[in-house]
Amino acid sequence: DIQMTQSPSSLSASVGDRVTLTCRASQGIGSRLAWYQQKPESAPKSLIYDASTLHSGVPSRFSGSGSGTDFTLTISSLQPEDFGTYYCQQSISYPITFGQGTRLEIK
Amino acid sequence: EVRLVESGGGLVQPGGSLRLSCEASGFTVSSKYMSWVRQAPGKGLEWVSIIWAGGITKYADSVKGRFTISRDNSKNTLDLQMNSLRVEDTGVYYCARDVDNTNFKEVWGQGTLVTVSP
Numbered sequence: 001d002i003q004m005t006q007s008p009s010s011l012s013a014s015v016g017d018r019v020t021l022t023c024r025a026s027q028g029i030g031s032r033l034a035w036y037q038q039k040p041e042s043a044p045k046s047l048i049y050d051a052s053t054l055h056s057g058v059p060s061r062f063s064g065s066g067s068g069t070d071f072t073l074t075i076s077s078l079q080p081e082d083f084g085t086y087y088c089q090q091s092i093s094y095p096i097t098f099g100q101g102t103r104l105e106i107k
Numbered sequence: 108e109v110r111l112v113e114s115g116g117g118l119v120q121p122g123g124s125l126r127l128s129c130e131a132s133g134f135t136v137s138s139k140y141m142s143w144v145r146q147a148p149g150k151g152l153e154w155v156s157i158i159w160a161g162g163i164t165k166y167a168d169s170v171k172g173r174f175t176i177s178r179d180n181s182k183n184t185l186d187l188q189m190n191s192l193r194v195e196d197t198g199v200y201y202c203a204r205d206v207d208n209t210n211f212k213e214v215w216g217q218g219t220l221v222t223v224s225p
Contacts, residue, residue: 034211036152043201043218044144044152049211087152091210094165096142096154 002026002090006099014107019075021102023088028068032092035064035073038101039084048073049091080106109133109214111202116219123192123223129185129202129216136178140205141185142212143176145221147198155200156187160208170196192223 003026013019023033031051036044046055048064051071061076075082083106088099115127127143143155156166156176164176175188185202199220203212 032210036212038152043215044212046211046213046215049206049209049213055213085151089152089154089212094157095167096157096210098152098154101151 001095002029002093002097004088004090004097004099006086006088006102008102009100010103010105012105012107013078015078015080017078019078019082019104021073021086021104023066023071023073023099025069025071025090029090029092031067032090033064033066033071034089034091035062036087036089037082037084038087044087047086078106082106109204111204111214111216113200113202113216113219116200116221118222118224119192120225121192121194121223124188124190125192125221127187127189127200127202127219127221128179129187131183131185131204134204135180136183136185137180140208140210141176141178142203142205142210143185143187143200144203144212145196145198145200146218147195150198153198157205157210158185189221192221194223197221197223 005024033051035048038044052064085101110132142157173191199218201218202216204214206213
């Protein structure tokens with residue numbers, strides 16, 4: 001199974017900050033990576049797929065990059081509504097696996 | 108509008124069975140990769156199963172042989188038959204539609220809670 005490791009596990013940042021979250025795969029996955037945002041008591045929301053493609057309706061302050069084993073999710077200017085837990089997920093092989101999540105708190 | 112609505116969750120004893128259903132609107136379930144993803148209380152996301160548009164199914168090792176994913180084309184639903192339930196199967200179960208045939212989730216349901224407890 002491909003292990004997905006996210007860092008940091010939690011993060012506190014201020015409105016307007018540039019925030020970068022990291023996801024590392026235990027083996028190369030090309031660009032087969034997605035990012036999801038989940039707020040408490042809510043279903044996940046899809047943000048990015050194929051490492052860098054934004055889903056329709058996702059604000060342009062979100063961006064994704066990387067390939068192979070190392071990936072990043074960047075929020076260029078943090079907004080109050082961006083709090084929540086962010087998960088990465090590899091899609092190249094079964095079982096599909098998620099990272100353990102990065103909890104983002106707004107200061 | 109594309110929408111997914113899960114139902115069928117509830118409280119069941121260990122060893123029991125439950126059948127979850129996910130009603131889709133705005134698209135045809137049989138034309139897409141459709142998945143179940145679960146989340147134990149206070150934990151992260153865990154992929155459970157997928158059914159391809161062509162009918163091929165895949166399962167996480169933790170549920171293989173106990174869970175069965177299927178579609179009801181007449182009702183346009185995705186189903187998950189869960190047998191031999193264990194305490195560790197407790198959690199919120201989400202159905203999700205994938206982007207084309209990519210294993211990337213693009214649309215999620217609101218989830219249904221399954222509690223396995225004596």
